[in-house]
Structure formats: C-alpha cells, structure tokens
Amino acid sequence: MEAKSYKEYLEHITTFIFDVDGVLTNGSVMVTSTGDLLRTMNIKDGYALKVAVDMGYNVCIISGGSNEGVRLRLKGLGITDIYLGAHNKIEQLNAYFDKKSIKSENVLYMGDDIPDYPVMKNIGLPCCPQDAVPEIKGISKYISHKKGGKGAVRDVIEQVLKVQGKWNGNFIAKYD
Numbered sequence: 001m002e003a004k005s006y007k008e009y010l011e012h013i014t015t016f017i018f019d020v021d022g023v024l025t026n027g028s029v030m031v032t033s034t035g036d037l038l039r040t041m042n043i044k045d046g047y048a049l050k051v052a053v054d055m056g057y058n059v060c061i062i063s064g065g066s067n068e069g070v071r072l073r074l075k076g077l078g079i080t081d082i083y084l085g086a087h088n089k090i091e092q093l094n095a096y097f098d099k100k101s102i103k104s105e106n107v108l109y110m111g112d113d114i115p116d117y118p119v120m121k122n123i124g125l126p127c128c129p130q131d132a133v134p135e136i137k138g139i140s141k142y143i144s145h146k147k148g149g150k151g152a153v154r155d156v157i158e159q160v161l162k163v164q165g166k167w168n169g170n171f172i173a174k175y176d
Contacts, residue, residue, distance in 0.1 A: 006142035009125040010163040014106040016052055017093070017119075018153060020063035020070055020084075022112035023129060026149030037067060045153035046077055052157050053078040055166055060096055062086050064115055090118040110156060112136055112148050127156050 021027050024045060030038040053059050059079050063070070066085035074082050081100075086092040097104065105124035109116070112132040120126035120139055128140040129152035137143055144152040161167035 004141075006125065006127075007159075007163065009108075009141065010160045012106050013057075013108045013125060013160045013164075015058035015060065015100075015102050015108070016049075016157060016160075017060045017062060017096075017107060017109040017123070019111045019113075019116050020061060020067075021065055022132070022148040023110050024061075024070075024149060024153060026147065027112070027131075039067065039070065040149060041070075041073060042149055042151055042154070044151055045149075046073075048154040048157040049074075049079065050077045051161070055161070058100055058102060062089050062092050062096075062119070064089070087115075089115060090122065093119050093122065108156060108160065110144075110153065128152075 018024055021039070024041050025039040032038065049059060060081040061074055061079060062083045064085065064087055071082055071084055081096060083092045096102070104122055107123040108125040108127060109120055109123045110127045110129070111120055112129055114133065114135060116136060117139065120136065125142065126140050127142040127144065128136045129144050129146060129148035131147040132140070132143070142156070144155045146152040146155045158167055
C-alpha cells in the first residue's frame, strides 16, 4: 500500500497546534541582565495565525516555556487556547481534544524537538520546520522548507487554507 502524500491530509484539517520555541521562534533566546528571556517571532507567521483564527479554525499553542510576553503576543492575535509551562504535552493535548471535541485526524501539529515527539505520534498531520531535530523529521509527514521562526507556521497554514479554497481574495477584499 502506497503512503499518503501530506497534501491528502490538508483538506481535513480543522485544528492547528504549535509549539513555540523552535517553531514560532528560531529557538534562540536573548538573556537580559535581569534574567529575562527575549524571543523573536515572525510577523508573517503571526498574520497567518490571525487569519486562521478569524476563519474559525481551532488554533492552540502547547509549549514547555512559560514566557508571559509570548502569551500576550498570541492573545493579541486572537488565540485563546494557550498552554504554557506544559511539560507533559500529551496530557495537555488530550485535555484540549476533550474540551473541544477534536478528532486527532483533523489536527496539524508543528513541533521541532523531542518534547513534541509523543504529541506528534498521536495526531493526523505531524509537521516540522526545516531545522527540526532528526527524530522529529523522521516522524513528520511534512517538513517545511522554512526554518522555525522564519515562516514555517505561515507555510503550513497557507497550504491548508489554499487546499480548502480559503486562501484567496476573501480576506484580501477588506483592504481594497
């Protein structure tokens, strides 16, 4: 039996779940003299997240990190399901599925490192940025050509919306 192309999964995606460090960021942190950890997020990723939220997709963040600046940024994009400090991501995933009555086959999850592995083994479309660790690349059905924090999130959201006929003039028209 021939393996499915990742594109065959895109039309059934209703839910996007993302890790933060290494996915929404490039995985680097700047440490200030007060011990604060500063991250950089990509504006194009943010735009795609906002479009997905506005179009009614479930958008969820599950991260082991607990930076409140990250929470504020994501809330500003309209994301309400933000789980920071999630050291057992599979537990958080299952609670989220129960809360929203989500089926795993309708979920795209993008992770980049070992803590994402258990979650990615339990969802329909595991994806990763181009610079993910080899173990995560090995279980991903799609590896973005973009690096974490450099447009990988926009890449997968845009692909899903295009396949579903939703990445078009519908949201561009409001600017004309």
